[in-house]
Amino acid sequence: AFLRNQATEASERAREKVEEKRRENDSKLTDQQKLDYTKVVLPVINEGMKASTAKTQLAQIMSKVSSAPSGTLSGAYASSVGRLFGTDENTALRELSSLSKALVTMIPRLPGAASNLDAQNLEKSIGKLDDITLTNPQRVKLIRDIDEGFTKLMNRSDEVQTYWESNKKLPPNLTSTAPKP
Secondary structure (H helix, E strand, C coil), X not given: CHXXXXXXXHHHHHHHHHHHHHHHHHHHCCHHHHHHXXXXXXXXXXXXXHHHHHHHHHHHHHHHHCCCCCCHHHHHHHHHHHHXXXXXXXXXXXXXXXXXXXXXXXXXXXXXXXXXXXXXXXXXXXXXXXXXXCCHHHHHHXXXXXXXXXXXXXXXXXXXXXXXXXXXXXXXXXXXXXXXX
């Protein structure tokens, strides 16, 4: 709860900062620059904020992994017999499932082939977290891979925002997706 509150506050501050920059930019930018910022830069920044929130959720998922069943036999037991008796391992599996489904909603849908490929890889990895045949070390490795994917999204967001603030134009890697006037 503390981590979630902290992430929410950080996210709110980031949103306020973005909104303040948008108002400031509106008074100084040309029509094309306003269009570029609204249609290209702002969505990338927003996805970076979602990625930050997702990383906080990953910390919650990581804490559930320690009580989740490890391996095929333990997983099968937890999902069948454990469901009847409400074992801790079954509860951990159900929580992993619900948290991973919530995490899927944080995957961005930005334009571009590389972004779509990243999103598909993240979705595939997140979907495997509640697989009963996985061992806990395998889950930890998956979580690290997922975290790396969300870190890339945050870094991309930071790069785009920094480039925009210093140049008031789109970074070269985003110009192909820019709207035409």
